[in-house]
Each structure stands twice: as structure tokens, then as C-alpha cells.
Amino acid sequence: MIEIAAIDSDRLVRLVNDILDLERLESGRAVLEKTSCNAADLIQQAVAGVQAIANQQNITFKIHPTNAQVWAAADAIVQTLTNLLGNAIKFSPADSNITLSVQQQTDRVLFQITDQGRGIPADKLEAIFGRFQQVDASDSRTKGGTGLGLAICRSIINQHGGQIWAESTPSVGSTFFFTLPLPMTNDQSPMTND
Known part of the structure; x- marks a missing residue:
């Protein structure tokens, strides 16, 4: 009974923390300090944070090399990547x-x-980014999670002026996409490779 209480308490703490994160982001109280960031570094940090969980299921990360730079709040984008990778691990087979x-x-x-x-079924591809949304209601118990991770991701990406979406083929897999702006130049307009 103590173990069940501890598990339930941990779940409640995660829920409260996720709600607070989302409220701070959406109210504008969480100020995201953006700088020029190396996309590969952000990915490596996020992968390092979930590697142990992936190892338990023998899931391998295939990372395509990149030298892209983005204008972003590094910690917020690492959180976004960590949420997306955590979901990918959670719903992937060993x-x-x-x-x-x-x-x-x-x-x-x-x-x-x-x-x-x-x-993910086609009719759920947009809904999953809402608060407390999951593809299958039983997932909150069997897979864990609060149903707020993707809502937090969307809020972070929106605050960066980007977009986030998913494409999926049931029984084959899903791809989550998001965009971030290029780094700013001295005149505060995005750099381009013209």
C-alpha cells in the first residue's frame, strides 16, 4: 500500500508541476531568454536525458548530423525534445x-x-496537443504521464514563433515536427543563407 501511495504521490507531483509549467508559459510569466543555439547540442542533451529509459527497451537513437543554428531558449527546447523523445520511447516497441x-x-x-x-489515428493528430489529451484514455495508467506534455511542447514552440505538428500511420509509427527561427543578426532579423 505504501508503494502504491508513493507512485500516486509522484504522479500527482508531476501533474501539478506540469500544470504550473503550462500556466507560466501561457500567461507569459515564464520569460524565455533566447540565444543562438546549436541544434545538435540541444538534441544531444535531450537524448542523454532519456538514454537510460531507451536502453531498458533496447531502443536505438539514429541522429542525423547537423550544423544548424537556431534562435531559442535552450532549456525550453531541450524540455520539448525530452517530452517528444519520452513519448516516442513510451509508445515504441522494444x-x-x-x-x-x-x-x-x-x-x-x-x-x-x-x-x-x-x-496515432488521424482524428487525434490535432487533439493530442490539447491539455489532458491522450490517444487512449487507458494510457495514463498503463504508460504514465499527465496528458500535458504535448500541450507544454506546443506552448514552448509557439513562444518561439514556431509550429509543432504530427503525422502518423497507425501500426507503422509517428513523426513529430517542430520549427524554430534562425538566429538573429545585428538588425534583429533572422539570418538567411542568401
């Missing part, structure tokens, strides 16, 4: 791969995280 890639585009940088999990 002995599978999660692929991370970054593509510099004309006016932004596109991040992609692809898993080989169970996938």
Missing part, C-alpha cells in the same frame, strides 16, 4: 529505432522525431 533529424530551411529550422510505434 528493439526499435527513433530517428532525429534537423533540416535548415530558408527562414527556419525543421526538427523531426520519427518512431516505429503504434501510431
Whole structure:
């Protein structure tokens, strides 16, 4: 009974912390200090944070090399990547791969995280970014989580002026995408490779 109480207490603490994070972000009280960041460094930090969980299921990260720079609050983007990777691990079968890639585009940088999990039905692809939303209501008990991770990700990416979305094929896997702006130049306009 003590173990069950401890598990439930941990879940409640995570829920309260997630709600507080989301409220701070959406109210504008969480000021994100943005600087020029190396996308590869952000990915490496996030992967390091979830590597032990991935190892338990023998999940391998395939990281495509990149030298892209982004204008971002590093800790917030590491949190976003950690949430997305945590979900990818949670819903992927053992002995599978999660692929991370970054593509510099004309006016932004596109991040992609692809898993080989169970996938998301088309009618849930937008809803999963809402508060307390999960593909399957039983997931909160069997997989853990508060149903706020993707809402927090969306709020962080919105505050960066980016977009976040998902594409999925049930029983094949899902890809989560998000964009971030390029670093600022001295005149505060995004740098481009013209």
C-alpha cells in the first residue's frame, strides 16, 4: 500500500508541476531568454536525458548530423525534445529505432522525431496537443504521464514563433515536427543563407 501511495504521490507531483509549467508559459510569466543555439547540442542533451529509459527497451537513437543554428531558449527546447523523445520511447516497441533529424530551411529550422510505434489515428493528430489529451484514455495508467506534455511542447514552440505538428500511420509509427527561427543578426532579423 505504501508503494502504491508513493507512485500516486509522484504522479500527482508531476501533474501539478506540469500544470504550473503550462500556466507560466501561457500567461507569459515564464520569460524565455533566447540565444543562438546549436541544434545538435540541444538534441544531444535531450537524448542523454532519456538514454537510460531507451536502453531498458533496447531502443536505438539514429541522429542525423547537423550544423544548424537556431534562435531559442535552450532549456525550453531541450524540455520539448525530452517530452517528444519520452513519448516516442513510451509508445515504441522494444528493439526499435527513433530517428532525429534537423533540416535548415530558408527562414527556419525543421526538427523531426520519427518512431516505429503504434501510431496515432488521424482524428487525434490535432487533439493530442490539447491539455489532458491522450490517444487512449487507458494510457495514463498503463504508460504514465499527465496528458500535458504535448500541450507544454506546443506552448514552448509557439513562444518561439514556431509550429509543432504530427503525422502518423497507425501500426507503422509517428513523426513529430517542430520549427524554430534562425538566429538573429545585428538588425534583429533572422539570418538567411542568401
